[in-house]
Amino acid sequence: MAFSLNHALLQSANRSPDREALRFNGQSLSYSEMVGRTGTIARILFENGLKRQERVAVFMNRSFDSLASIYGAMQAGGVYVPFDSFAPPARLAAILRDCDIHYLITEDSKAPLVQQMLAEYDGIKLIIGLSDVANLKAETISWQQIHTSGVLTAPDVSVNEQDLCLIFYTSGTTGNPKGAAHAHRSMLSNVEWALEKFGFTPEDRFSNVTSHHFDLSWLEMYASISVGGTLVVVPEQTVRFPSDLAELAGREQISVWCSVPSVLMQLAQRGNLDAQKLESLRWILFAGERFPTKHLKHLMSLVPHPRYCNMYGTTETHIALHWDVPALPDDYEELIPIGKGCSHVDVMAVNPQGERVKAGESGELVIRGPSLMEGYWHLPERNAKALVRHRFSPELEALCYHTGDLVQQMPDGNYYIIGRGDRRVKVRGNLVDLDEVEQVLLTHSQVQEAAAFTVSTDDDTAWVEAAIIPKPHTQPTSSELRVHVSRTLPTYAVPEKVRVVDDFPRTGSGKMSRKDLQISAQQGISEQSHPQNGDLKETLKRYILTEILGDSGEILLEDDTELLESGLMDSIGVVRLVSFLEDNSGVKVPNDEFIAENFSSLAAINNLVERLRLLR
Structure with missing residues (x-):
């Protein structure tokens, strides 16, 4: 051991x-x-x-x-x-x-x-x-x-x-x-569980699509090395393009896939999976965010032979629950569960008084076990709130982590996520604190009040938006405010749009109504108008500047500006850009054109559109 x-x-x-340890x-x-x-x-x-x-x-x-x-x-x-x-x-x-x-x-x-x-x-x-x-x-x-x-x-x-x-x-x-x-024991306990649960062998070839800073990377990096398998390290740029990613999975004969659902959703929608040789896949593991049932069923219909597992965990505990996905009937539309506790941990749901709730009742999920973090670095007050002793039985009292996730246990023992007990949300598999987004907006010299919320499309893609009330006699712009947030928060936490309004909708007590702001923004998605095709090149440049780069004059976008290798445009930005092109150019971007070289710069994108127009 x-x-x-x-x-x-x-x-x-x-x-x-x-033996091969790494491929890159x-x-x-x-x-x-x-x-x-x-x-x-x-x-x-x-x-x-x-x-x-x-x-x-x-x-x-x-x-x-x-x-x-x-x-x-x-x-x-x-x-x-x-x-x-x-x-x-x-x-x-x-x-x-x-x-x-x-x-x-x-x-x-x-x-x-x-x-x-x-x-x-x-x-x-x-x-x-x-x-x-x-x-x-x-x-x-x-x-x-x-x-x-x-x-x-x-x-x-x-x-x-x-x-x-x-x-x-x-x-x-x-x-x-x-x-x-x-x-080390925290990480090794998860590795030992995974090796036993999934039966990994030295012949397995693991995908590594998860960034090192994201906690799900432990399964890729440490399980593969511990079992003596091969870890196929995937370049960041390849992850952005489903066709490239699917082709790599086939070429490298990946047998164990692990990622957030959003990557798998893009593979199903844009990866040309029916044209790829994916026979080596035997496990598809996903965690980090909810996998919409319709998209999971779609993926399983395209790649039916591997076993699928939905895993749930937090940065503080790593994987703690799992659900082996069975064959889903055509009429199955329910949310998929996060499953039962892994063999190396104990889980339960508690009410605000810390008492264990019965099956069918909702409560906050708490987790105990060797995979628990030692604590937040230099944050004793935060640790006192997050790490609390609970009694699992008359004889057993143990330190547990409060996840903040509200769950409900069904009679079959499986848990379902039903919401959050705070204002943290999942965006592209990353946890974003909406209060933190608001606080950063409030540090802008021209912002008087700020509200952050999430909106989503019909395919369950979610992102952060915000609204602000400016201080008197100021006129901040959406792009200026987005750049301000981007100086403090990671890309996934930067609002896709910041609306500047005279006032917020209010409750009877005068408090801002974030729910009404969210509803208004949600309605705006379906009602937004699109520019005419005639000025597409200039419209495309303006769209990239304002909607993807968040530029306020500080980022100079030329025809040959590198968008991908520089990190200016991430995977979600590419997906949004393709949707914009299809809505505004009158062309459909086929899956085999959804590759890095066609989106590397403004010139490459314009060349792609012109080529597709000629082929119509």
């Missing part, structure tokens, strides 16, 4: 040193080679003064080096803190301060953002992964230097299951991100 995540890697390498862009890395890279990173950190349990920021796109950096930080006795590649520098600087981080692992593509981060935080001693960058006080070591220096011997640092291994940062209600700290 492994006693740390890096120990699990060493065990797999000892069993099968030549058609290249392979064996287990022995991965151990070599991991040991080199660990040695560099150790020799530069990293102390046991000190935090290491990892700010990279998925690659061989990003995985080696994560394992290397842990092997050196450190705690890795994965950064969202598309989070604003101010938010990342806040995490650096909160964790008192002195070591940063990154890559040259992140250099401009690193410079902005370090303009607000001067505590970094060592940066691994940057070539020469001007005006940085920290020492830098480039990847070229590391790759050409040869393999270094890993330091002999004692690491056991009680040590912290990582801190995942999520939205915080105070306007600052909060970090959920996990020990």
